[in-house]
Amino acid sequence: MSILELNDLSFSYKTDEEETIGVKNINLTVEKGEFIVLLGHNGCGKSTLAKLLNGLLLPDEGTVSVDGFLTSDESNIYKIRSKVGMVFQNPDNQMVASIIEDDVAFGPENLGVERSEIVKRVEWALEAVGMSAYRKGTPFKLSGGQKQRIAIASVLAMKPDVLILDESTAMLDPQGREEVLSVVKKLNADGMTVILITHYMDEATDADRIVVMNAGQIEATGTPKEIFSDKELIDRCRLHPPVCCGVMHKLSALGFPVEPVLTDEEAVEVLCRLR
Amino acid sequence: MSIEIKDLTFVYGARTPYEKKALDNVTFSVNEGESVGLIGMTGSGKSTLLQHINGLIKLKSGQVKVFDIDLSKRKPDLMRLRKHVGMLFQYPEYQLFADTVKADVMFGPINFGMKKPEAEEAAKKAVTLTGLDWEEIKDRSPLELSGGQKRRVAIAGILAYSPDVLILDEPTAGLDPAGKKEMLDLIASLRKTTVSTVITVSHNMDEIAEYCDRVIVLDGGKLIYDTTPEKLFYKEDVSALRLHLPHAVRIVKLLEQKGIVLPHDILTEDALVNALKEYFLKGGDHA
Incomplete structure (x- = not known):
């Protein structure tokens, strides 16, 4: 069943003098439980698209429907925001309270959830991101990865159907990235629909589907293997595939009979067969 | 010698409950023309070390000498120090004003x-x-x-x-792949034309392997390695440091377990492709 439906979606940023295209003619359907990675260079419209998905921006043309509710209908907006949760890039900009459990409770409080239910949700959300031990602590002393996990918990407390991460791992060190990604993958395994926006290609290799954007439009969608083996697409959209893919591309250009791979281990297997 | 650091120790919040030793007896020097990568986990003391080199933290114990400016002397000429050492902080775009x-x-x-x-x-x-x-x-x-x-x-x-020395604190963080490549190429070309000595902090081992001729590894405030990228990634056991190997090195090591032995100086994708080409053209196992 589809959870997100985007039909002929277009949006541009307007000032008095000029109009800049954000996204153009986007058609995309996201199924419940899918893990989608959105790739594309800076300024290609990824974040604009993300903001259109939960009504932070409204379409100029076309529609966005979340579980059957149109974002363009103002009376739906709270429902949509509780269905589509978003985690942003900078962990420090997303903390609203000085105690972690208050921070996580902020979302459901604003949705008017019963107190007893809020308590349950906060407990569950912190458990889900592995931060229960910190519930009475302050977010300001946490590492970047821990802060992003709290930001995810704060979104989870609203019981969303879709979790969007807009470069949420960009400011983290490798350990922080791993923490956040393993939480996200676990949530996805439990049924959460995930849309991950990232510049780290190795985060994309586990996706069900990769959506590549360029100049506001969807340039390609496909499995990681399909996307990363398309040399021409990679060059055109200025992506930088993982090293193992790059090695395969170059060997293939040199005439070696290799096949596309996604991990170092797969690359080694393919190379062993060349002997 | 551009930078000389000797027995540098620094403690945050000394004599408080939050006391934390950020640098512990660190000694190394950087010569003119070197490109040094500084690596270590978050909290290993990298930033504290960089701030010493630029006089942003007052020296408490040990010696820091940058060109002829000795920071252990009374009232060192900080103005001149900062002119020598250009420092690019993390996310410098937020500092444009x-x-x-x-x-x-x-x-x-x-x-x-x-x-x-x-x-x-x-x-x-x-x-x-x-x-x-x-x-x-x-x-x-x-x-x-x-x-x-x-x-x-x-x-x-x-x-x-x-400046005579550039210090770059995660210069590619947050950029898209094309932006990262442009930034690294820019730094490489600056080294040839403008500032020959560069110290780069990065969490990206692929970048360190490709762009630095020397690596310094900090762990818990201690300098534990000061070596070349080849030696660090091939000879030392860095797994305990939770350091990721550069992908090219990882592939070389995995291949070796399967009996395909390539030279231990491969650090980049291109070097790996060349080595593989040579290996297979020479007839694989018979090479």
């Missing part, structure tokens, strides 16, 4: 005592070095530039006062 690119880049040289026309000339030169078009960009607000352009302007703001 002036109304125009021109004013922003001229801020440094003017503060170091240059006259306005001179400073403008220096700014023009610096902006051009970073690959931006001076005439096109000088009167624009830094805030309306793209992320990659902003970072270039921030670097120009440092180059404008011609």
Whole structure:
């Protein structure tokens, strides 16, 4: 069943003098439980698209429907925001309270959830991101990865159907990235629909589907293997595939009979067969 | 010798419950013309170390000497120190502040005592070095530039006062792949033309392997390795440090377990491709 439906979606940023295209003619359907990675260079419209998905921006043309509710209908907006949760890039900009459990409770409080239910949700959300031990602590002393996990918990407390991460791992060190990604993958395994926006290609290799954007439009969608083996697409959209893919591309250009791979281990297997 | 550090120890919040030793007896020196990668987990003391080199933290114990400026002496000439050492902080695009690119880049040289026309000339030169078009960009607000352009302007703001050493704290963090590549190529070309000595902090081992000729590893405030990337990634056991190996090195090591032995100086994708080509053209196992 589809959870997100985007039909002929277009949006541009307007000032008095000029109009800049954000996204153009986007058609995309996201199924419940899918893990989608959105790739594309800076300024290609990824974040604009993300903001259109939960009504932070409204379409100029076309529609966005979340579980059957149109974002363009103002009376739906709270429902949509509780269905589509978003985690942003900078962990420090997303903390609203000085105690972690208050921070996580902020979302459901604003949705008017019963107190007893809020308590349950906060407990569950912190458990889900592995931060229960910190519930009475302050977010300001946490590492970047821990802060992003709290930001995810704060979104989870609203019981969303879709979790969007807009470069949420960009400011983290490798350990922080791993923490956040393993939480996200676990949530996805439990049924959460995930849309991950990232510049780290190795985060994309586990996706069900990769959506590549360029100049506001969807340039390609496909499995990681399909996307990363398309040399021409990679060059055109200025992506930088993982090293193992790059090695395969170059060997293939040199005439070696290799096949596309996604991990170092797969690359080694393919190379062993060349002997 | 550009930078000499000896027995440097620094404790945050000494004699409080939050006491934390950030640097523990660190000793090393950096020669002119070197490109040094500084690596270690978050909290290993990298930033504390960098801040010492630029005189942003007052030296408590040990010695730091940058060119002829000895920070262990009373009242070292910090102004001159900072002119020698240009420091690019993390996410420098957030530190642009002036109304125009021109004013922003001229801020440094003017503060170091240059006259306005001179400073403008220096700014023009610096902006051009970073690959931006001076005439096109000088009167624009830094805030309306793209992320990659902003970072270039921030670097120009440092180059404008011609430092002798560049310190870059995660210069590629947050950039898209094309932006990362441009930034690294820019730094490599600056090393040839403008500032030969560069110290780079990075969490990306692929970048360290490709762009640095020497690596220094900090762990819990201690300097545990000071070596070349080849030796660090092939000879030392870095798994305990939770350091990721550069992908090319990882593939070489995995291949070795399967009996395909390649030279232990491969650090980059291109080097790996070349080595594989040679290996297979020579007939694989019979090589």
